[in-house]
Amino acid sequence: MSATDLLDLTATAATRALASGEIAAGELYEAYRARARADELNCFTWVSDGDPPLPAAGSPLGGVPLAVKDLFCTENVPSQSGSRILEGYLPPYTATAVERLQDAGVSLLAKTNQDEFAMGSSNENSAYGPVLNPWDPARVPGGSSGGSAAAVAAGLAPWALGTDTGGSIRQPAALCGIVGLKPTYGAVSRYGMIAFASSLDQAGPLTRDVTDAALMLRHMVGRDERDATSLQFPHEISLPSAERLDGVRLGVPEELAGEGIDAGVLQAFTAALEQAGALGASVERVRLPHALHALSAYYVIAPAECSSNLARFDGVRYGLRAEGATDLAGMYTSTRHDGFGAEVKRRIMLGTYALSSGYYDAYYGRAQRVRTKIVEDFRAVFERVDFVVTPTSPTVAFELGAKTGDPLSMYLNDFCTVPMSLAGIPAISIPCGLAGGEQGLGPGGAGLPVGLQLAGPAFSENSLLDAAFALEQAFGFDSTPARAGGRA
Amino acid sequence: MIDRDEVLHVARLARLRLADEEIEPMARELSAVLDHVAKIAELDLDGVEPTTHVAELTGRLRADEPRESLPREVVLSQAPAVSGEGFLVPSPQA
Numbered sequence: 001m002s003a004t005d006l007l008d009l010t011a012t013a014a015t016r017a018l019a020s021g022e023i024a025a026g027e028l029y030e031a032y033r034a035r036a037r038a039d040e041l042n043c044f045t046w047v048s049d050g051d052p053p054l055p056a057a058g059s060p061l062g063g064v065p066l067a068v069k070d071l072f073c074t075e076n077v078p079s080q081s082g083s084r085i086l087e088g089y090l091p092p093y094t095a096t097a098v099e100r101l102q103d104a105g106v107s108l109l110a111k112t113n114q115d116e117f118a119m120g121s122s123n124e125n126s127a128y129g130p131v132l133n134p135w136d137p138a139r140v141p142g143g144s145s146g147g148s149a150a151a152v153a154a155g156l157a158p159w160a161l162g163t164d165t166g167g168s169i170r171q172p173a174a175l176c177g178i179v180g181l182k183p184t185y186g187a188v189s190r191y192g193m194i195a196f197a198s199s200l201d202q203a204g205p206l207t208r209d210v211t212d213a214a215l216m217l218r219h220m221v222g223r224d225e226r227d228a229t230s231l232q233f234p235h236e237i238s239l240p241s242a243e244r245l246d247g248v249r250l251g252v253p254e255e256l257a258g259e260g261i262d263a264g265v266l267q268a269f270t271a272a273l274e275q276a277g278a279l280g281a282s283v284e285r286v287r288l289p290h291a292l293h294a295l296s297a298y299y300v301i302a303p304a305e306c307s308s309n310l311a312r313f314d315g316v317r318y319g320l321r322a323e324g325a326t327d328l329a330g331m332y333t334s335t336r337h338d339g340f341g342a343e344v345k346r347r348i349m350l351g352t353y354a355l356s357s358g359y360y361d362a363y364y365g366r367a368q369r370v371r372t373k374i375v376e377d378f379r380a381v382f383e384r385v386d387f388v389v390t391p392t393s394p395t396v397a398f399e400l401g402a403k404t405g406d407p408l409s410m411y412l413n414d415f416c417t418v419p420m421s422l423a424g425i426p427a428i429s430i431p432c433g434l435a436g437g438e439q440g441l442g443p444g445g446a447g448l449p450v451g452l453q454l455a456g457p458a459f460s461e462n463s464l465l466d467a468a469f470a471l472e473q474a475f476g477f478d479s480t481p482a483r484a485g486g487r488a
Numbered sequence: 489m490i491d492r493d494e495v496l497h498v499a500r501l502a503r504l505r506l507a508d509e510e511i512e513p514m515a516r517e518l519s520a521v522l523d524h525v526a527k528i529a530e531l532d533l534d535g536v537e538p539t540t541h542v543a544e545l546t547g548r549l550r551a552d553e554p555r556e557s558l559p560r561e562v563v564l565s566q567a568p569a570v571s572g573e574g575f576l577v578p579s580p581q582a
Contacts, residue, residue, distance in 0.1 A: 089566060090566065092558055092562045092563070092565075092566070093558070185542050185543055186542075186543040199540065199541050199542070225550060228548045229541070229543050231543060290531075293527065293528050293531060296524060296525035296526075296527055296528045297525075297528060299521060299524075299525055300525055300528075307502060311503070314503070315568060316567065316568075316575050316577055317563075317566065317567055317575060318566040318567065318568075319566075319568070320568070321568035321569065325578060326578060327578050327579060327580065327581070328577050328578050328579065328580040329503070329580070330578070331577065331578050332503045333503050333504060333505035334505055336502075336503060336504045336505065337504060337505040337506065337507070340504075342510075345504060345506070345510070345514070346514065346517055346518070346521075348502050348504060349495070349498050349499065349502060349504070349514060349518060350518060350521060350522075352498050352501050352502040353490070353494075353498045353518065353522070356498065356501060362529065363522075363525070365538060366528050366529065366531075366533060367525075367528060368538030368539055368540060369533040369536040369537070369538050369539075370528050370531065370533070371538070371539040372536050372537055372538060372539040373531070373533070373536065375539055375542065407517050407520070407521065408517075408520045408521055408524055411521065411524075422539075422542075423542065424542030424543065458542075
């Protein structure tokens with residue numbers, strides 16, 4: 001098989017070709033490593049330089065290479081969560097999600113660039129510099145799993161592992177024209193993930209198609225005694241096969257699918273709903289009355305948890321220590337000044353403020369009550385419909401630098417993905433077309449991919465993946481930017 | 489509106505030194521975000537229980553038995569400064 005053909009295989013197809021002996025694991029690994037080393041999008045923080053790891057004979061994933069977001073601890077491999085403050089850190093252990101995938105036979109190919117500590121929606125907050133979007137290198141790939149999404153979209157890795165706190169898998173998947181799944185909270189162990197907001201963080205796949213997402217998820221889920229919030233998944237994750245959506249009820253919440261969504265995105269979304277109808281689904285309008293308050297609640301709860309989680313970075317046990325401080329408190333404050341980037345400082349400040357005496361009830365206490373209302377909104381909607389459907393992001397990929405001067409406008413971009421995170425429910429983003437149709441790239445982001453988000457009740461991953469699969473077949477979207485007319 | 493003194497107070501709570509030129513932008517940006525999130529004050533949330541966590545789990549404690557942890561030298565190998573068997577830090581009293 002030629003190198004080009006090798007790189008065209010989805011991860012699932014590659015596991016079959018590996019199992020049948022049609023291709024060799026070492027050959028596949030070298031082909032991807034050559035691609036990863038030639039990366040011009042700044043997707044990677046580290047690329048393996050050792051011998052290709054040999055998978056155990058008969059392992060289900062048989063040596064398919066995997067790119068892993070920097071924030072997953074990987075034993076003796078740099079893991080900095082995109083931050084200067086973890087400069088030089090070589091973890092003494094591997095995160096459970098990565099370890100389980102390795103046990104199933106994946107080979108670690110590279111670590112991917114990300115927003116620092118997963119705080120961002122554009123991958124512009126990385127100590128390693130921004131990642132470029134393979135559809136148009138003047139634009140962002142989304143964030144925070146921007147390196148993972150861009151690497152998969154550009155064909156530099158067959159698939160990648162990311163994390164999602166408020167949309168950090170789904171939004172970059174949408175902006176790069178690939179598939180991204182945030183599982184039910186607790187489905188995947190958080191052990192060894194450098195924490196951002198512990199009640200929200202979840203690991204999940206970024207892949208070329210829905211089948212690959214199911215295959216990766218199958219080998220990640222399950223209870224882990226090292227993460228007390230992890231849960232036994234109630235059944236095995238199956239590979240999706242649905243061709244029709246007969247009897248499936250889709251709910252379109254007007255709060256997340258109308259005002260605030262760009263026209264080109266809305267056009268692609270509306271066309272996608274028509275295709276869902278043609279597959280037999282019923283589509284109705286539903287209400288999530290508190291959805292627009294989810295963003296406010298999120299931008300209190302996530303920074304509050306971050307301010308607490310990031311207290312551990314103090315220059316004592318790992319990573320950076322500022323030079324020149326003569327007393328302990330000075331060493332702490334200078335290390336944190338030097339080591340954290342602007343956005344991380346902003347979130348720590350916001351969270352510390354929201355938790356501080358006199359403001360706790362007004363901000364953190366209220367945000368947690370709003371969270372209850374969001375959970376109740378979804379519960380009520382799922383009595384009427386099977387899935388909630390929205391655009392994943394209100395815009396297509398925006399230009400580098402477009403929102404960096406205005407943090408609030410960057411935050412507002414997350415309004416379609418944050419409610420599902422607060423409710424802890426699974427949600428998948430699949431590419432549903434190009435903004436403005438198929439006429440190619442034009443001004444204002446026409447011709448860039450648009451993501452469709454499907455969300456279901458907790459642990460509905462199998463039916464969610466099935467519905468996403470049926471839609472994917474109908475959309476027939478080619479997620480290869482070069483073939484679809486990307487500018488890169 | 490967050491002012492300079494409040495920024496410095498919160499930075500002190502967060503053990504974060506801010507350079508002079510970081511203070512004014514921080515005040516402005518925090519104010520903008522807090523103004524936006526303050527919209528949740530308009531909601532009637534009387535009697536609504538807070539959600540601290542979506543996974544409804546309680547009392548998931550493992551047995552309190554001694555277990556092996558990472559070897560000391562492995563842990564110390566990542567530290568910026570060590571002394572003998574421990575982490576070395578500047579004096580708190582300096």
